[in-house]
Amino acid sequence: MVPSADAxxxxxxxxxxxxxxxxxxxxxxxxxxxxxGGESVDAGVGxxxxxxxxxxxxxxxxxxxxxxxxxxxxxxxxxxxxxxTTSTINLGAALAEYGRRVLLVDFDPQGALSVGLGINxxxxxLTVHDLLLGGTNDVREVIVETQVDRLxxxxxxxxxxxxEVLLVTEVGREHSLARALAPILDExxxxxxxxxxxxxxxxxxxxTAADAVIVPLECEYFALRGVALLxxxxxxxxxxxxxxxxxxxxxATMYDARTxxxxxxxxxxxxxxxxxxxxxxxxxxxxxPETTVAGEPITTYxxxxxxxxxxxxxAREVMVRHHTQPAVG
Ligand SMILES: Nc1ncnc2c1ncn2[C@@H]1O[C@H](COP(=O)(O)OP(=O)(O)OP(=O)(O)O)[C@@H](O)[C@H]1O
Ligand SMILES: [Mg+2]
Numbered sequence: 031m032v033p034s035a036d037a038x039x040x041x042x043x044x045x046x047x048x049x050x051x052x053x054x055x056x057x058x059x060x061x062x063x064x065x066x067g068g069e070s071v072d073a074g075v076g077x078x079x080x081x082x083x084x085x086x087x088x089x090x091x092x093x094x095x096x097x098x099x100x101x102x103x104x105x106x107x108x109x110x111x112x113x114x115t116t117s118t119i120n121l122g123a124a125l126a127e128y129g130r131r132v133l134l135v136d137f138d139p140q141g142a143l144s145v146g147l148g149i150n151x152x153x154x155x156l157t158v159h160d161l162l163l164g165g166t167n168d169v170r171e172v173i174v175e176t177q178v179d180r181l182x183x184x185x186x187x188x189x190x191x192x193x194e195v196l197l198v199t200e201v202g203r204e205h206s207l208a209r210a211l212a213p214i215l216d217e218x219x220x221x222x223x224x225x226x227x228x229x230x231x232x233x234x235x236x237x238t239a240a241d242a243v244i245v246p247l248e249c250e251y252f253a254l255r256g257v258a259l260l261x262x263x264x265x266x267x268x269x270x271x272x273x274x275x276x277x278x279x280x281x282a283t284m285y286d287a288r289t290x291x292x293x294x295x296x297x298x299x300x301x302x303x304x305x306x307x308x309x310x311x312x313x314x315x316x317x318x319p320e321t322t323v324a325g326e327p328i329t330t331y332x333x334x335x336x337x338x339x340x341x342x343x344x345a346r347e348v349m350v351r352h353h354t355q356p357a358v359g
Pocket of ligand 1: 111112113117285316318320
């Protein structure tokens, strides 16, 4: 059988155990890959993908010999429950599987990102809140390791809800996150910032720190509602605060190809944003809510599942876009 690009990397540089399965476990090669659809590296290339456009090839990225400087991506949509946190965790974990050093920033006072990684954010004395408001200047004091190799976390908890108000009086308030991250840019390849569902000062901070934005969109009615406002906000931040900022892409999530409704919504999104929508579409599956309960990414919880394959493919597509495409925003 041809090895699937969507299957877990078989021989990652290091191993870490996740309960029953270990990344790099020989059981994950060969027949265990059949859940990914047995898709070969180039399967489907040139044929219409879920977005209706011909699928390009998204090769497995070459191993890195050194790390940094980090590419900072804000995962942003002011609409709630569209898959921002799920995508941050699983895209991050997939990039880490491909050998990238990844930092996830929990930028939502609800702390869902931390919880989704099995980490109780209330246990920490120092969180992102302290970095923004001068409780500490040392970002390394705040970073914690996750169970996943090469995947670190900057945790947040409910304290962050006060930051939005307290930051208003700070000098250079929009640049607080960028300042906090500056000392560690050479230590990571990618930093993903999980934004809260609002376009307030915290989200503006994320956009000011970021090189790019990924906009997750749920394939449901009103998916596009509010996207124009989000794109205007991105434009304003680019003009006034951060000229580097680009739109890395729009990610269709919770897609159920069996329903006409989801297919129609996806077709409308592609019609509206033909170049921006990622070829990779994330399917709706109960495995994702299960991973939140389990407190780990789908790439380790169900390494051979369709959901894990989806985020691995997204990771490869994101890297291809990052390295080959000019800004589309
Ligand atoms: N592909 C998917 N299939 C099924 N359920 C999903 C999928 N992606 C996310 N979910 C579930 O949908 C819910 C919302 O997802 P998530 O928390 O990632 O959204 P969010 O945009 O971060 O929400 P918020 O705006 O509240 O921060 C969660 O219960 C999550 O488990
Ligand atoms: Mg969230």
